[in-house]
Amino acid sequence: MTAMDAHNAASTPPLSRRTERVAGSLIREILKVTQRLEVISFAGGLPADDLMPKLDFAALHGDPRQYGASEGExxxxxxxxxxxxxxxxxxxxxxxxxxxxxxxxxxxxxxxxxxxxxxxxxxxxxxxxxxxxxxxxxxxxxxxxxxxxxxxxxxxxxxxxxxxxxxxxxxxxxxxxxxxxxxxxxxxxxxxxxxxxxxxxxxxxxxxxxxxxxxxxxxxxxxxxxxxxxxxxxxxxxxxxxxxxxxxxxxxxxxxxxxxxxxxxxxxxxxxxxxxxxxxxxxEAFERHLANLAGVYAERRDTMQASLQRHFSGLAQWRLPDGGLFFWLRLSGECDTLAALQIALASNIAFMPGDPFFPLAEQRYPALRLNFSHAAPADIERGVARLAQVLGECIEPGRLTPGLAA
Missing domain, CATH: 3.40.640.10 (Type I PLP-dependent aspartate aminotransferase-like (Major domain))
Incomplete structure (x- = not known):
């Protein structure tokens, strides 16, 4: 413990019992790491930077500088x-x-x-x-x-x-x-x-x-x-x-x-x-924007599906999502996905371990979530291949789970 840590611990006043249940956000911590340009991130549900609309705040209706209604505009x-x-x-x-x-x-x-x-x-x-x-x-x-x-x-x-x-x-x-x-x-x-x-x-x-x-x-x-x-x-x-x-x-x-x-x-x-x-x-610009967004994300989803078929056969089960931003992979054997994440990050790959998504520990099974909206197609292919190598070394061989249901 550093001198600063000791000072902070000694000076912390009594806090509410609620603070004992406040846990740090794993996804926020991962996003800090993924700010590095060399990291291929499948972790957060991030929209693609180049598909976000331009923000022009000129000539807005009314004057939004003052306090407003709590209900919203x-x-x-x-x-x-x-x-x-x-x-x-x-x-x-x-x-x-x-x-x-x-x-x-x-x-x-x-x-x-x-x-x-x-x-x-x-x-x-x-x-x-x-x-x-x-x-x-x-x-x-x-x-x-x-x-x-x-x-x-x-x-x-x-x-x-x-x-x-x-x-x-x-x-x-x-x-x-x-x-x-x-x-x-x-x-x-x-x-x-x-x-x-x-x-x-x-x-x-x-x-x-x-x-x-x-x-x-x-x-x-x-x-x-x-x-x-x-x-x-x-x-x-x-x-x-x-x-x-x-x-x-x-x-x-x-x-x-x-x-x-x-x-x-x-x-x-x-x-x-x-x-x-x-x-x-x-x-009409909004509807055109939505159509373009869905088209690009569908292509990236299909790219990830093809990459998973090439590299994850035998490692996991998944289904092609009809929408949204994620693939959910149920791994074929026991795996400490939090430890695997640390190994993957060292190889400049980020993903989201499945454990935090389960409200009860007894309902968990080895899984991970992959986002396909943020990475470019070439990065998706390279990242999935690299991730498969990491997980191939971390998964304990076991019986392939018989179905996708939790």
Whole structure:
């Protein structure tokens, strides 16, 4: 321990019990390393730098320099509500709250629903940052096994009956980390179970616009008739994450509480970013941008699929994702993926180990997540080949897992 460390340890005042549950973000630590130009990164869900739109803040509507409404800028709220209506989710602009990235929406949900020991149902595996956020508030996790078709509605019913959860958190469309996309029948069945029980649904949907072929993308929230709901969305993956603009929509009984929590958190989200985004959404340029984004990412996905077929046969199982930003690889034998990551980083390759995506240790299996949107095609091929060499040395030979289901 250095003198500075000793001083900091001695001078730290008593902290809340909540801080004991605050864990560092592995993905943030990896991203620090991947700032080096020589590193090929498959780790974070980063949009391609060259595909992000140019940011021109001239001639924005109104004057966004002053304090604004906590709900968000009205033109942007109306644009979001119109997009949601196009998905079949009936809500108006007064049910839309603009957030500082969708991560703030996740945090607000945690504040709204979770007390110490509150049960929370979520997919296993699930979005690691949501697990981190909910854990800080004291959530007691109960994982739902996930297959290509989604969670099992009967398993959901039984889990609710065993211990009624504060809410159910799902990512039905191009799920993070697996890339799975729930079928229409599964979405309707899950909605029916939630309506029957009256349990709130928190639906996270940041990847729905990144589709590379036919896929069912109607929000489960659109099928709910009785259960309360919160729908989370983001513009980070389809515009520029540095804008830090996300949103949530919520059923009328929940919205006022989420608004008050937002007011207590940061008053309002960046008004300049909101004004720019509202203008960008107005014109045909946005739709052209989405089409170009999906086309380029589809090519990179196909490049990674071909590279995996060449280099990972026998090392892992995976499926071609219909959308989103990730491949999910279930390894063929036991592997300390955190140790493998350190070896890979020494070879200038970054990936995301699977362990942090599991809410419960007993549900884990050896896996890793690979992002295909950020690296150029030539780097994808070189990086996958190099990663296969690393994992080939780290995987303990064992029986090939019989299926992709968790």
């Amino acid at each position: 009205q033109p942007l709220r109306e644009a979001v509500a119109a997009r949601l209506a196009g998905l079949g989710l009936a809500c108006d602009a007064e049910q839309v709250l603009i957030t500082s990235g969708s991560q703030q929406g996740i945090d607000l949900v945690g504040k709204l629903f979770i007390d110490e020991g509150s049960p929370v149902l979520l997919e296993a595996p699930s979005y690691l940052a949501a697990i981190q956020a909910f854990r800080v508030y004291g959530a007691e996790f109960h994982g739902l096994r996930l297959s290509e078709d989604g969670i099992d509605p009967e398993a959901l019913r039984q889990a609710i009956a065993r211990r009624r959860p504060a809410f159910v958190y799902l990512i039905p469309t191009f799920q993070n980390p697996t890339g799975y996309c729930y079928s229409e029948a599964n979405r309707r069945a899950v909605a029916a179970v939630l309506d029957e029980a009256g349990v709130p649904l928190v639906e996270d949907d940041p990847y729905r616009d990144l589709a590379y072929g036919p896929a069912e993308r109607t929000p489960i929230c659109a099928y709910l008739r009785r259960a309360p709901w919160v729908y989370l969305g983001s513009f980070s993956k389809i515009t520029a994450p540095g804008l830090r603009i996300g949103y949530l929509a919520a059923s009328p009984a929940l919205f006022p509480w989420l608004l008050r929590l937002k007011q207590a958190s940061d008053l309002h989200s960046n008004r300049i970013s909101q004004a720019w985004l509202a203008r960008f959404l107005e014109g």
